[in-house]
Amino acid sequence: MFARTSALVFSPQCGQVRNMATLKDITIRLKSIKNIQKITKSMKMVAAAKYARAEKQLKPARVYGTGALALYEKADIKAPEDKVAKHLIVGVTSDRGLCGAIHSGVAKTIKNEIANLTGSGKEVMVINVGDKLRGLLHRTHGKHILLNCKEVGRKPPNFSDASVIATELLTSGYEFDQGSVIFNRFRSVISYKTDQKPLFSNDTVSSSENMGVYDDIDADVLRNYQEFALVNVIYLALKESSTSEQSARMTAMDSASKNASEMIDKLTLTFNRTRQAVITKELIEIISGAAAL
Amino acid sequence: MLAARLFRRALPVLRQARSYADAASGAPQMSFTFASPTQVFFREASVKQVDVPTLTGVFGILPAHVPTLQVLRPGVVTVFNDDGSSAKYFVSSGSVTVNADSSVQLLAEEAVPLDQLDVTAARANLEKAQSELVGTADEAVRAEVQISIEANEAIVKALE
Numbered sequence: 207m208f209a210r211t212s213a214l215v216f217s218p219q220c221g222q223v224r225n226m227a228t229l230k231d232i233t234i235r236l237k238s239i240k241n242i243q244k245i246t247k248s249m250k251m252v253a254a255a256k257y258a259r260a261e262k263q264l265k266p267a268r269v270y271g272t273g274a275l276a277l278y279e280k281a282d283i284k285a286p287e288d289k290v291a292k293h294l295i296v297g298v299t300s301d302r303g304l305c306g307a308i309h310s311g312v313a314k315t316i317k318n319e320i321a322n323l324t325g326s327g328k329e330v331m332v333i334n335v336g337d338k339l340r341g342l343l344h345r346t347h348g349k350h351i352l353l354n355c356k357e358v359g360r361k362p363p364n365f366s367d368a369s370v371i372a373t374e375l376l377t378s379g380y381e382f383d384q385g386s387v388i389f390n391r392f393r394s395v396i397s398y399k400t401d402q403k404p405l406f407s408n409d410t411v412s413s414s415e416n417m418g419v420y421d422d423i424d425a426d427v428l429r430n431y432q433e434f435a436l437v438n439v440i441y442l443a444l445k446e447s448s449t450s451e452q453s454a455r456m457t458a459m460d461s462a463s464k465n466a467s468e469m470i471d472k473l474t475l476t477f478n479r480t481r482q483a484v485i486t487k488e489l490i491e492i493i494s495g496a497a498a499l
Numbered sequence: 500m501l502a503a504r505l506f507r508r509a510l511p512v513l514r515q516a517r518s519y520a521d522a523a524s525g526a527p528q529m530s531f532t533f534a535s536p537t538q539v540f541f542r543e544a545s546v547k548q549v550d551v552p553t554l555t556g557v558f559g560i561l562p563a564h565v566p567t568l569q570v571l572r573p574g575v576v577t578v579f580n581d582d583g584s585s586a587k588y589f590v591s592s593g594s595v596t597v598n599a600d601s602s603v604q605l606l607a608e609e610a611v612p613l614d615q616l617d618v619t620a621a622r623a624n625l626e627k628a629q630s631e632l633v634g635t636a637d638e639a640v641r642a643e644v645q646i647s648i649e650a651n652e653a654i655v656k657a658l659e
Contacts (some may be wrong), residue, residue: 281598
């Protein structure tokens with residue numbers, strides 16, 4: 207008898223024996239899931255509105271950004287493999303979560319890049335645009351982080367945001383030879399892809415062989431041009447990233463709402479079954495009580 | 500029928516002449532892209548000439564211009580279309596790239612068509628900036644005010 211009572215005492219802790227859920231438990235659960243479904247539905251609406259606006263602003267931004275990179279593509283500027291020792295990675299995400307694999311995709315790419323570059327003996331520093339990226343990177347790669355940018359994602363990004371980031375980068379004193387911007391490129395409402403765009407230093411550009419074709423360029427003009435191009439690339443990355451993020455959040459909240467409605471359906475069935483079981487039990491008690499008389 | 504035979508013999512000559520004409524005008528076609536971060540004005544369009552204000556002076560860019568990179572100054576960009584009409588825009592700053600394949604990318608930080616600018620507001624801003632310049636001694640603030648003066652002067656000059 208002692209053993210039986212002690213087993214009854216221990217069972218809730220090992221959690222393998224569950225009592226039949228009462229009507230009240232199911233009602234509480236049902237109400238909370240319905241509230242969550244309302245919240246995810248409204249988040250989806252908000253994300254859809256923000257996505258529509260971001261996509262509209264992305265069209266001119268893409269033309270602008272590809273125009274800025276046209277020089278590097280047409281002049282086929284590549285960093286010389288041997289001389290490149292200092293790398294810079296700019297990772298673009300945002301501050302807010304609940305958007306699927308947006309932040310983890312960029313963080314994974316950055317971690318791979320850091321592993322490759324430090325494996326071949328190069329120095330790498332990372333600039334985080336967005337708090338989520340900082341959270342993902344600072345524990346394992348904290349010593350590679352150069353700058354963190356917060357308050358990203360609340361409002362749609364504009365050109366002055368990109369120029370603030372570029373100014374901080376240039377005044378940070380880190381002279382990089384080669385760099386890349388890692389962001390999520392928007393492909394469609396349901397798909398995005400983690401992409402990289404290159405950043406070149408002034409030395410790389412001026413010593414590239416095809417640059418001789420370009421007439422009459424002095425160091426000052428080249429420096430101004432490079433600074434402007436840097437801002438343009440960052441701007442493009444910010445715009446693409448924000449559009450991808452809003453579309454991913456829309457998709458994520460949509461699936462969350464669907465899952466919630468599935469759970470509601472299942473729970474409603476369980477609720478009805480439980481209710482019928484309770485009624486049946488009461489009837490049986492009454493009838494057996496009456497029969498006993 | 501005689502006319503048809505003559506026609507047939509004449510046709511190859513015509514066709515040859517036509518192909519020569521294509522080759523001559525095919526190469527120096529300018530693919531002109533003019534955009535600001537929020538708006539695209541021209542996207543790989545074919546235009547006759549573009550005048551841009553740069554730090555080293557006003558450039559006229561025609562197809563087959565020598566490749567160059569330039570930084571813009573506040574001023575007026577004039578685009579001459581193939582049909583002879585021209586459009587003027589005011590740009591604040593930016594860069595222009597002329598590549599070897601005759602493509603031109605004009606990227607301006609801010610660009611507006613000239614008819615959207617108000618000359619009285621520009622004059623008022625210019626006077627305010629000039630009075631601010633006299634008042635301050637801080638280097639950074641002076642530099643900003645001087646940029647404002649330069650931009651407003653250019654606007655006023657463009658609209659007059």
